[in-house]
Amino acid sequence: MNKKKAFAVPYIVWMIIFTVVPLFLILFYAFIHRTDSGSLVFTTEYIKSALSGSSMSVLILSLEYALITTVICLVLAYPAALFLWQLKSRIGSIVNLLFMLPMWMNFLLRTYAWRALLDANVPINQFLQWLGLPAMQLLYTEGAVIFGLVYNFLPFMLLPIYTAFTKIDRSYIQAAEDLGANKWQTLTHVILPLTKPGIITGITMVFMPAVTSFVISRLLGGSQTMMFDDLLENQFMLLKDWNTGSALAVIMMVLMLISMALVRKTDDDSMPGGGI
Amino acid sequence: MDKQRLVLLKNVSKEFDGVEVLSNINLYIRKNEFLTLLGPSGCGKTTLLRLLGGFETPTSGDILFDGKSIVNTPPYRRQLNTVFQRYALFPHLNVFDNVAFGLKIKKLPKEEIRQKVEEKLKLVGLAGYGKRTTDTLSGGQQQRVAIARALVNEPELLLLDEPLGALDLKFRKEMQLELKRMQKQLGITFVYVTHDQEEALSMSDTIAVIDNGRIQQIGTPEMIYNEPVNSFVADFIGESNIIYGIMKEDYVAHFSGKDFRCLDRGYNDNEPVVVVVRPEDIKLVPPTDNTINGVVTSIVFMGVHYEIRLKDDNGFEWLIQSIDSAEVGSRMGIYLDPDDIHIMDRSQYDTAESLEITQ
Secondary structure, eight states: OHHHHHHTHHHHHHHIIIIIHHHHHHHHHHHEEEOTTSOEEEOSHHHHHHTSHHHHHHHHHHHHHHHHHHHHHHHHHHHHHHHHHHSOHHHHHHHHHHHHGGGGSOHHHHHHHHHHHHSTTSHHHHHHHHTTOOOOOOTTSHHHHHHHHHHHHHHHHHHHHHHHHHTSOHHHHHHHHHTTOOHHHHIIIIIHHHHHHHHHHHHHHHHHHHHHOOHHHHHHHTTTOOOHHHHHHIIIIISOOHHHHHHHHHHHHHHHHHHHHHHHHHHHHHOTTOOO | OOTTEEEEEEEEEEEETTEEEEEEEEEEEETTOEEEEEOOTTSSHHHHHHHHHTSSOOSEEEEEETTEEOTTOOGGGSSEEEEOTTOOOOTTSBHHHHHHHHHHHTTOOHHHHHHHHHHHHHHTTOTTOTTSBGGGSOHHHHHHHHHHHHHTTOOSEEEEESTTTTSOHHHHHHHHHHHHHHHHHHTOEEEEEESOHHHHHHHOSEEEEEETTEEEEEEOHHHHHHSOSSHHHHHHSSOOEEEEEEEEETTEEEETTEEEEOSOOOOOTTEEEEEEEOGGGOEEEOOOTTSEEEEEEEEEEOSSSEEEEEEETTSOEEEEEESSOOOTTOEEEEEOOGGGOEEEEOOTTOOOOSOOOOO
């Protein structure tokens, strides 16, 4: 037993140095004020200033983008997973591979590529002009940011949902049909509940990182759209205000924990049998 | 047409990727009948059931239900329900909701659903189990839930695909009796697929023995057991001694080097035939000129009887069930009454593996 525990030591050390200690540092900076005389006092001033109007609107915008991204990903990924599942298993895994292929490239590269594609004088606008449509401002718009987010996070929605599909025993589908359920009723009464764990995982894997992503918004949204992580970065790097920056980070973590708990709760309610 | 015929299969064939799994099946199922499709695995019996359930469509032929073709009717519009081999209980629903599934799809009033579900749970002996999740149930209990889930829809026809296959022997016997009781009580037509001949014999009104995608014989359990039409059926239903022989003339068969009186006639003189003898029909006697003589090679005590193997002088090993024991190594004779000898045509389905001992 003790020998087995020893295997976990490197990981535990890693966790302490890179997760636990920084977490306490953030909490320290967010709540402790160092007075001019050098003594440390507890304060909620930083949290209060972080909750000010301007940063809150940025936070709300970030949540909004993340929510829209999650919904679009779900709407795109679920039917795709359903389609993949109905393919013969060999073709299915090939198509699945095609979906996953872009993930093997660094997402920064891909986002830079989109920057070039969306630029005013290049392909997409030229195509629009060729169709006789007026050229549009594509880059540095809200649409571009959301597009970039969806493009990057779609595989993270697709994969868990598809995995949930592959775990469905086909006899459940036959049983449902046998008991009088047509295709639509089978989908709503059997397939959807059975793939719910995959949906939940997909939402968690898209929504959380989407809230905190900042490179995509910077590359595709320019200075127009500031997302929460841009704000965070500014506090630390530009303004060198570590205290307010940490306070913002704490707020975000709390929001994350709340949304995680909400997602888990719906999961528990719906799956008395334990899901996948 | 006979109104009592609920289902009629006409010249039904089924191919998978060019391989014929069922060929030219003609079969009718009467109302309130307990029909068993019996055969070894891979014989096509499950495919036949799936054709009835609507999960496969026949390559050719027609299936009539209440006089109307259902070949193009999807499963959810057929007046029948299936108890699946591995139950296929929905893991996301508890026992009550599993059973209620079909009724909820039909959008029956809640109170009616509750009544019907509880009534059926009671019927299968699971009253009070409604709130349980399916993974907390034993195999036998899951089986009962699957039966209740099918019966609650009050189907005209219930299809059962080896429903007792996963249960242990004692429990299987119990469930056989219960299934038979339910079928009588509810007056529902059962089509039951199994490879277990004992199960088939004890439960069925009619048995269809299937092999190689063809119905080999159809009839009551007694008919199938006592008058098998070919050596496959004889071998599959109960244990048999199957040996090649010839019909010398009417009422006289020749096998194992001797002539025997039998009850069969209508064969050509000296026509090659297959002779089937049930092990329980054989009388073990001291050897005489009128008996097949040989040496006892093994004796196993089976509880009710002894299972004795005797190697005759031609090298054929006879299986004998006798309530009297014998000595291993002793010389004994086999005595056969005329009605113990069953004569069958030779055909492609012969399973006689004995040496060709004719002349």
